[in-house]
Amino acid sequence: MPRKPKQAGRNYQLAKQNLDQIFDMLPDPIFVTDRHGNVLLSNSTTALTLDISLDQLLKSNVRDLVTNGYYTKSYALEAAEKKSVVSGELITKLNIRQLSTSTPIIDEDGNVILVLTTGKAMDPGSMCSSPEKRELINRRKREVEYLRSYVLDRDTVVAESKSMRQLLLQAHTVAQTDSTVVLYGETGTGKEILAKYLHRHSKRAGEAFIAVNCATFPEHLVESELFGYEKGAFTGASADGKIGLFEAAHRGTLFLDEIAEMPLFLQSKLLRVLETYEVRRLGSHIDRKLDFRLIAATHKDLQKMTYDGTFRTDLFYRLSVIPLHIPPLRDRPEDIVALSFKFFEDFKKKYGPEIQLTPDTLGSFQKYNWPGNVRELRNVVERLVISSLQNYPSEQLVLDNQVHGLDSQYDSFRLAGLNGTLKQVTRALEERYIYQVLNECGGRMGEAADRLGIYRTVLYRKLKAFEKERDATK
Known part of the structure; x- marks a missing residue:
């Protein structure tokens, strides 16, 4: 049997490396199996979507993946059996709904030698007839956009548990929007870290992240700190005036921690800012137009506080566009x-x-x-x-x-x-x-x-x- 020339072997290795790099640069799941369902080639996005390591995925058979609950259905075997393209819906272990398409590759004798499978996140809005539900669901971007960035954040965001992985997946999707977010979680669960994560993955990542703890400001200073003031606005005010934190967050992200501690009189003013995105400094008659994204956080039940009369109902509903709950450790x-x-x-x-x-x-x-x-x-x-x-x-x-x-x-x-x-x-x-x-x-x-x-x-x-x-x- 003739030996393969060394140069040919090197060329194959180069081609294989190039193919691996091309696959791994693709943002959507893609993998190749043989006709028996053994995974031969895959990108890391596929592995992350299934909540499995790439090395383990490359040792797997699609039958075993389905049996072990990594996803609900594989169309690769069906495509190999029918010798035709097969598409259908599936749900991964991380509850990501995808449209999967398996395409058989057939040799000159009509035998299936490989099956190429690709995945696309499904548009949830197309499956929902209610305009209200479509509006809510469409705030979310496609979930697989998270998967590439998860690798980049592995040294800063620890998420080994399924609940935290799902939370980060949701957070990354939400980060792409400008919707107001309320982070709920017990003291010490890392609400500010998650707020920074949302900012870092948003279109505002290059702008300021302004964090304000509403529980630490003396009540008489909260308004001037948030809204700023003109020179001579009150006794003790700086002669040059002062920019407020709302203005400091212009084009960036404003994080209001412990928002449940905000005094009631300021809650009404915050509501107006969120409705108009205009701020008037103390002692001024000029409204300044602002553009910022608000993230709030609390360890309290805001809805219960509305029943008790300690938190404004209208502000609660204005804030509660996207609530994210951080599970306790x-x-x-x-x-x-x-x-x-x-x-x-x-x-x-x-x-x-x-x-x-x-x-x-x-x-x-x-x-x-x-x-x-x-x-x-x-x-x-x-x-x-x-x-x-x-x-x-x-x-x-x-x-x-x-x-x-x-x-x-x-x-x-x-x-x-x-x-x-x-x-x-x-x-x-x-x-x-x-x-x-x-x-x-x-x-x-x-x-x-x-x-x-x-x-x-x-x-x-x-x-x-x-x-x-x-x-x-x-």
């Missing part, structure tokens, strides 16, 4: 793991100690209720890292008798002290190696699962099993 244990590793890496770089998260510490983190949410977790991790600088490696910091300490001498591959049956030792080494990989990946479950050669769900099941075994031995 206790409801997303995958994010506890990822955030713990992220904060550890951040503080290790800042303070310099060579330390690692131990399984016991991480297990304690997962069992704790975290009433202060992400902010509390960050503070606890910083405290643990700082404690290691004080030469107290055996000291345990206890948080409500549930969060335990840090072993700065933890070594994932140290065999000394391991004993028992081969199964027990193998299990212990497996646990240590998994935590070592998680440390190296900064707690990113998907990346760690790829390096371990297992599915993300398998990795999470193993972590839960380790936790149960530790509980059983106590």
